[in-house]
Amino acid sequence: MAYEKRISGRALDEPRKITANAGVIKKADGSGYFKIGETAAYAAVYGPRECHPAFMRNPKMGILRCNYSMMPFSGDGERVRPGPSRRSKEISMVTKNALLPVVDLKEYPNTVVDVFIELPETDAGSRCAGICAAAIALADAGITMRDVVPAVSVGQVDGTIVVDLDGAEEHLDENAAADIPLAMVPSTEEITLLQMDGIVEQDTLFRALETVKPALHNIAEAQRRAVKECYQQQAGGDAQ
Amino acid sequence: MDLRVQDKEVVVPGQVVATGMEYLPADGAYRLDDEIRANRLGLIKIEGKVIKSIPLTGVYLPQKNDVVVGRVIDILMSGWRLDINSPYSAVLPIKDATFDFIAKGADLTKYFDLDDYVVAKIIQVTSQNLVDVTCKGQGLHKLDGGxxxxxxxxxxxxxxxxxxxxxxxxxxxxxxxxxxxxxxxxxxxxxxxxxxxxxxxxxxxxxxxxxxxxxxxxxxxxxxxxxxxxxxxxxxxxxLVAERPKDEQRHRRPPRRSGGTRDGPRRRPYGERRQRR
Missing domain, CATH: 3.30.1370.10 (K Homology domain, type 1)
Known part of the structure; x- marks a missing residue:
């Protein structure tokens, strides 16, 4: 039995509803909010600033330090223990690796750019939402970056390729669902994050990567719009 | 073959600013194949064929000849360390701090104490962004009150x-x-x-x-x-205060005051003779 009609009623290549904002945390140097369906992420960027501990400094360029964290009440009712865990450390690392190819910190040797990602609610695709929010926050902080980084998951449910799996689809059947979180540089279509949970045939994977591209480009537009709107609002419609 | 934005428009990273080979990317823009894209949040500025973006946000990067307001955060062996609201701190060496003579081993807090605010001018920035500042010059001094x-x-x-x-x-x-x-x-x-x-x-x-x-x-x-x-x-x-010509901006010594030292009266500078009465 093929999976033709999605639980949420979305089209197969349709991501969940997206809300994106910039400048949501006033004290931070840059900040972003990204909500996709029931998954929401806040990101705050501080820096470039003096790097501590000093042994982490790189005299050739600034470093990027990401911290992914789910809030205790963000899951499905089970309290998420705050603080670093095996899972959050891994996601912090892949987030950093997803963002690093676009940012340019050569002008800031010996410094650090801190990205803090907090998720107040999660319903699958939290690392993708975190990356999206972080890219908005980095752009808002005025960091030199050649592009934004959109991220979304694509996967296979009962043999059907679907874009942006939600929690219900991910847990539909232990063996039936495969989930592939993906981040891409839209201008060059380089992939900066590719993980997989589940089993997919090689040609299915390639088809999935093609299916998800339009969704990623749309998310990139939403991210750029968010950063831009932040300035047009401030101007009270006076900006050109 | 044309511009995709207007002059003074807000652009965001990755946004296509122009297509074709007619324009040249400068600061804040880069070329990707036949497109020019912005690489930071900024206001677009078109100067003839050159497209650049002027940053709207971001931290301060020290630049030579900038006048900055710094805060004393540490006292070093031979000067002061200033926080200049930047990822990099600046050093104010004794020799550039004041026209007064400062004796060897003198208490440096008498000149600038911790948490004092100072108007200083950046005289040198290295490739690693190590910064030297001076307080000798017009309008450069410690700030009181305010x-x-x-x-x-x-x-x-x-x-x-x-x-x-x-x-x-x-x-x-x-x-x-x-x-x-x-x-x-x-x-x-x-x-x-x-x-x-x-x-x-x-x-x-x-x-x-x-x-x-x-x-x-x-x-x-x-x-x-x-x-x-x-x-x-x-x-x-x-x-408006007319900008002074470059050579006049250089340090000019104020008239000498009788500066005492820790170990006795001021020594006359080399070559100066005692006045005969």
Whole structure:
């Protein structure tokens, strides 16, 4: 039995509803909010600033330090223990690796750019939402970056390729669902994050990567719009 | 083959600014195949064939000859370390601190103590962004009293205005003494209620830095707050401090004062003779 009609009623290549904002945390140097369906992420960027501990400094360029964290009440009712865990450390690392190819910190040797990602609610695709929010926050902080980084998951449910799996689809059947979180540089279509949970045939994977591209480009537009709107609002419609 | 944005439009990273080979990317833009894209958040500026973007946000990167307002955060063996509102701190060496003679082993806190604010000029920046500053020169000194404001470093040019027109207007309206550091720290001192108006005006300029027609807006705000007429606030050419020619900006020694030392009277500089009576 093929999976033709999605639980949420979305089209197969349709991501969940997206809300994106910039400048949501006033004290931070840059900040972003990204909500996709029931998954929401806040990101705050501080820096470039003096790097501590000093042994982490790189005299050739600034470093990027990401911290992914789910809030205790963000899951499905089970309290998420705050603080670093095996899972959050891994996601912090892949987030950093997803963002690093676009940012340019050569002008800031010996410094650090801190990205803090907090998720107040999660319903699958939290690392993708975190990356999206972080890219908005980095752009808002005025960091030199050649592009934004959109991220979304694509996967296979009962043999059907679907874009942006939600929690219900991910847990539909232990063996039936495969989930592939993906981040891409839209201008060059380089992939900066590719993980997989589940089993997919090689040609299915390639088809999935093609299916998800339009969704990623749309998310990139939403991210750029968010950063831009932040300035047009401030101007009270006076900006050109 | 054409522009995709207007002059002075806000652009975001990755946004296509122009297509074709007619234009050239400069700061804040880069070429990807036949497209020019922005690589940071900024206001687009088109100068002939050159496209660049002027940053709207970001930290202060020290630059030679900038005048900054620094805070003393540490006292070193041979000088002071200043926080200059940047990822990098600056060093103020003893020899550049004052025209007074400072004896070996003297207590440096007598000149600049911790948490003192200092107006200093950057004299050197290395490739690793190590910064040296000086306090010798016109208008460079320790700050007493007043208050410190923080604004985005990239909004400083707008706060100063062309040839200082904007800040001169604020000074005229509020009778405050104002020093704007390129690093986004502003010192101001005046009557309390006037100070308050100046702070509000500066915040207003900061918030609306990327808009057009700002001078008029600020003028009407100041007129309303201070009760002065808009005409009185108009900055004329003679109000502006003319920029000094480059060679005159160099340090000039003030007339000698009798500076004592820890170990006795001031030694006469080499070659100076005792006056015969």
């Amino acid at each position: 208050r410190i404001l923080k604004v985005g470093p990239h909004k400083v040019p707008r706060i100063i205005g062309t040839k200082g027109s904007m800040i001169t207007m604020v000074k005229k309206a509020t009778n405050c003494r104002v020093i704007v550091g390129q690093n986004g720290r502003i010192w101001l001192s005046g009557e309390p209620d006037k100070e308050h108006v100046a702070v509000k005006a500066i915040k207003m300029i900061e918030d609306l830095a990327h808009t057009v027609g700002l001078t008029e807006q600020v003028k009407s705000f100041l007129a309303e707050q201070t009760g002065l007429s808009a005409d009185a606030l108009t900055v004329k050419e003679e109000d």
